[in-house]
Amino acid sequence: MKKSSFFMVGIFVSYLIKAQSPITIGSSDMPNVSDNILVSVNNTIGLNDPALTGANFNWDFTFLSPTMQQNEVFDSPLSFTTPYNFLFNPFNTSYGRDNYEFSTIPLPGAQISAAYDFYKESSSDFKQIGAGYTINDVPIPFSYSQEDIIYKFPINYLNTESCDYKYGFEIPGVGYYGQSGHRINTVDGWGTLTTPFGTFQTLRITSTIDAVDTVYNTALLLGTNIPNPLKYEYKWLANGMKIPVLKIKAVDILGTVTVNDVRYIDSTRAGVPQVGIFENIANNEHVMVYPIPCINELVLQYNLQNTTLVNISITNVFGSVVAILFDEIQIAGDYKKSINITDLQLSSGIYFLNHITNNHKEIRKIVVAQ
Numbered sequence: 001m002k003k004s005s006f007f008m009v010g011i012f013v014s015y016l017i018k019a020q021s022p023i024t025i026g027s028s029d030m031p032n033v034s035d036n037i038l039v040s041v042n043n044t045i046g047l048n049d050p051a052l053t054g055a056n057f058n059w060d061f062t063f064l065s066p067t068m069q070q071n072e073v074f075d076s077p078l079s080f081t082t083p084y085n086f087l088f089n090p091f092n093t094s095y096g097r098d099n100y101e102f103s104t105i106p107l108p109g110a111q112i113s114a115a116y117d118f119y120k121e122s123s124s125d126f127k128q129i130g131a132g133y134t135i136n137d138v139p140i141p142f143s144y145s146q147e148d149i150i151y152k153f154p155i156n157y158l159n160t161e162s163c164d165y166k167y168g169f170e171i172p173g174v175g176y177y178g179q180s181g182h183r184i185n186t187v188d189g190w191g192t193l194t195t196p197f198g199t200f201q202t203l204r205i206t207s208t209i210d211a212v213d214t215v216y217n218t219a220l221l222l223g224t225n226i227p228n229p230l231k232y233e234y235k236w237l238a239n240g241m242k243i244p245v246l247k248i249k250a251v252d253i254l255g256t257v258t259v260n261d262v263r264y265i266d267s268t269r270a271g272v273p274q275v276g277i278f279e280n281i282a283n284n285e286h287v288m289v290y291p292i293p294c295i296n297e298l299v300l301q302y303n304l305q306n307t308t309l310v311n312i313s314i315t316n317v318f319g320s321v322v323a324i325l326f327d328e329i330q331i332a333g334d335y336k337k338s339i340n341i342t343d344l345q346l347s348s349g350i351y352f353l354n355h356i357t358n359n360h361k362e363i364r365k366i367v368v369a370q
Contacts, residue, residue: 022055022190023201024154027085031074033095039243040066040196040266045259050234050248053204055157059236061195061246064264067350068273068365070088070100074241084116084132084141088274094121102133103293103367106226107215109174110135113290128165134288135171138240143167148183153298155203155237159187168214168223175218176367181211181228193236193245196239197266198240200245207233229253231279241265271319272358273352287355293367298339300325300353308357314344314366315352322346329360 005334031037042065052059064152080088088096099115114134120127128148132141148165162185189204209231216223231253235244249261268274287302300312312325324345327335346368353364 017255021268022157023203025151025203025237025239026153027121027126027300029237029239029241030121031072031095032271033074033076035072035074036227037072037243038069038266038268039072040064040069040269042067042262043260045248045262047243050232051206051207051257055190057189057191057204059191059193059202059204059246061264064196064262064270064349066266066272066325068352069266069269070096070274083139084118086301087141087143088118088130091186092120093118095119099131100365101130105135105177105215106169106213107175107177107217109217110171110177110218111291111305113137113288120147124153125149126153127193127262131167133269136174137290138172140169140171142167146180147167148181150183151185151205155187155205157187157190159185161185170361173218176214176216178214178283179228180214181209181237184208193238195246195264195266197245197264200241202236202245203240205233205235205237207235232257273315273319287353287362287364289353289364289366293369294341295369296340298341298353298366300337300339301335302355303334304330304332304357308359311356312337314346315354316349322351341344 041354045061045181046063047248074097076095077088077090077093080096096118097119102115105111105112110311112133112135116132117128118130118132120129127150128144129191130141130143132139134140144167145164146164146166149161152161163183164177164180165182165183168176183204185207187203188206190202193200193202211228211231212224213226213228215226232250232252234248234250236246238245243265247262248259250257250259287300304310306331309328310330311327313321314323314325315321323346325339348368351366351368353366355362355364
């Protein structure tokens with residue numbers, strides 16, 4: 001009986017030791033082609049300090065409440081269209097993904113309406129190798145001259161890695177934009193993370209990114225380097241979750257670290273606007289909205305495969321309709337609509353454009369800057 005008791009105690013102690021040991025993250029924990037992951041988004045964590053971390057730490061973020069939700073979709077290189085497939089293909093790219101976080105560059109006359117990132121994954125690392133921005137209606141793909149190594153595998157507690165990255169491209173009729181940066185990743189914690197979605201055993205990575213923008217204005221024949229505020233990314237990774245279970249982005253403004261973006265894996269939340277989540281995606285009726293942010297004018301571009309009832313409205317972050325732009329029958333074809341924002345009397349802030357037809361629904365985030 002004593003032997004049996006000691007045996008059971010031994011098993012229990014072994015279980016506790018295993019449960020309290022840091023995990024390891026490898027390439028098998030990264031995304032795969034066609035992965036589709038729902039994330040909730042907001043821009044604050046209240047008075048909580050994202051830098052708090054350590055060994056066998058408990059992070060409690062159950063209080064998070066989203067202002068919107070998005071789908072993180074990892075596209076196959078076989079789906080890349082012209083001109084992106086000239087640079088990125090199945091031989092050099094693992095997948096591509098919409099970048100909802102990148103919206104502006106510090107170059108007058110350059111308006112970004114869409115951003116897309118290209119990634120390469122291997123057993124040794126996960127890195128961004130390029131991107132494609134739609135600027136002033138022109139799609140511009142570019143490869144990084146020095147790739148941004150986001151993770152090196154395996155990822156273990158107390159690892160520290162760094163890399164330098166660099167890219168740049170010409171903008172027709174406007175000039176040149178580029179960025180060079182230095183990334184430092186430190187695995188500074190492990191333990192239990194709890195969000196509104198659930199509880200996970202995680203590794204915590206803090207990334208510091210020191211970047212400089214390089215711009216050249218063709219009209220002014222003037223170029224300059226613009227240092228960025230120091231950026232921080234706090235990421236909690238769990239086995240098999242593909243993307244960070246929680247990711248908090250912040251910037252250092254005059255010595256004060258200010259959180260500006262919070263994203264975490266989640267389930268659908270009733271009443272929360274869903275942005276970039278497409279219904280009946282095969283019908284190719286995507287709507288393009290630009291510039292972001294908009295000051296006086298907002299431009300909508302979309303294609304209708306069939307004659308249909310079209311309802312286009314703008315809602316605020318609480319889901320209330322603040323403007324109905326169109327509610328009419330439109331015939332099949334390409335459309336470009338210009339909306340005078342001043343006439344709508346919208347105050348500065350975040351809104352959502354809702355594009356609904358008989359067989360399609362799409363929501364786009366818009367930012368008004370008056």
